[in-house]
Amino acid sequence: MVVLNRIYTRTGDDGTTALGSGERRPKYDLRIAAYGTVDETNAAIGVARLHLAARPDVDAMLGRIQNDLFDLGADLAVPDREGKAERLRILDTQVERLEHEIDQLNERLAPLTSFVLPGGKPGAAYLHLARTICRRAERVMAELAAKPEERLTAAAVHYVNRLSDFLFVASRAVNDDGGGDVLWVPGQNR
Known part of the structure; x- marks a missing residue:
């Protein structure tokens, strides 16, 4: 329990800032940047969820993802020095759940x-x-x-890669299952 x-x-x-291991690192350290950027992703998802009343299915998926992103931050905050998973780590089952939810949403999407x-x-x-x-x-x-x-x-690496795919597919689902997508028209403004 966190207090x-x-x-x-x-x-x-x-x-400097402390990692979960107690080790102090400069605030510009790559590990700090990694979990800080995961936190930014989580915040952006929180804003997106404010606009999803019409898609409670996507909102529920994003709620699970927000919790996963705290798990990912915890994973990144404690270096895996000896290859041991003694701390909270992202699991393959979390990646698999994302893949299942991508497939579930993608079934209804209009082809691109x-x-x-x-x-x-x-x-x-x-x-x-x-996503960005x-x-x-x-x-x-x-x-x-x-x-x-x-x-x-x-x-952890697989999760963040799959999450960007999920966010793309979810954006299309929210856009009337792809019917409301804004498509790129190459050279339109030449």
Whole structure:
């Protein structure tokens, strides 16, 4: 159980922050950037959910994802030094659930004939914003994983990759199952 009764500690005033292991790192450290960007993704999903009254199915999926993103943040906040999963880690079952929900939503979508521009209904537009933030989290995590001294679990990397796919499909679902998508018209404004 997490207890937060004091919000400021002043321990970060020197430009460092503590990982879940207690180790202090600069606030610009890649690991900090990774879970910070996951947190941004979560916040953008929260805004998207404000606009999903007409799609309670998608809203419920996003509620589960928001909880998963806290799990992912916890996973990233404790380095996996010896390949042990002694702390909270993202599991393959969470990735599999995302894949199932992508397939479930994708079944009803109109086939794509062009790339989709971010837009349409407000909920869809915010899901596109969350998708782009998620892609940034994925890039930061990939850079972090490429460092020999930094280990990430495969499931964490898979989860964030699958999440960006989910957010794309969910945006189309919210846009009247693809009927309200805004399509790219190449060279339209030449």
